[in-house]
Amino acid sequence: MGEEVSKLPPHVQQRLLRLQQLQQTLQAVMTQKQQLELELTETEQALEELGKLSKDAVVYKSIGSLLVKTERDKVVKELNERKELLNMRISVLGKQEERLRGQLKELQAKLQRDLQPITPP
DSSP states (O other), rough: OHHHTTTOHHHHHHHHHHHHHHHHHHHHHHHHHHHHHHHHHHHHHHHHHTTOOOOOOOOEEEEETTTEEHHHHHHHHHHHHHHHHHHHHHHHHHHHHHHHHHHHHHHHHHHHHSSOOOOOO
């Protein structure tokens, strides 16, 4: 396949390289977004469980490999801030994913035109 690619015009080779780069970037963005969505789900579940507890319930939070006793309201505030940050980052990654998909679609169309055999009129 490498030999076949080297026979293509330089601008087509550049577009193929750009296509591969865009696909890798899109994959990385999608993976990162998926990880953040998982963390958001866990955060929402933790908030839901904390909501079931009384205000004076004993709560521990994980700091590294330690569990530290803390105030319920303090943890709720931290989790809500984390949730807000996660939503913002997911939104940004969603927009980036959309933009990358558009660039990929456009580049694929150009490559299809480049690679179509030229038929005489």
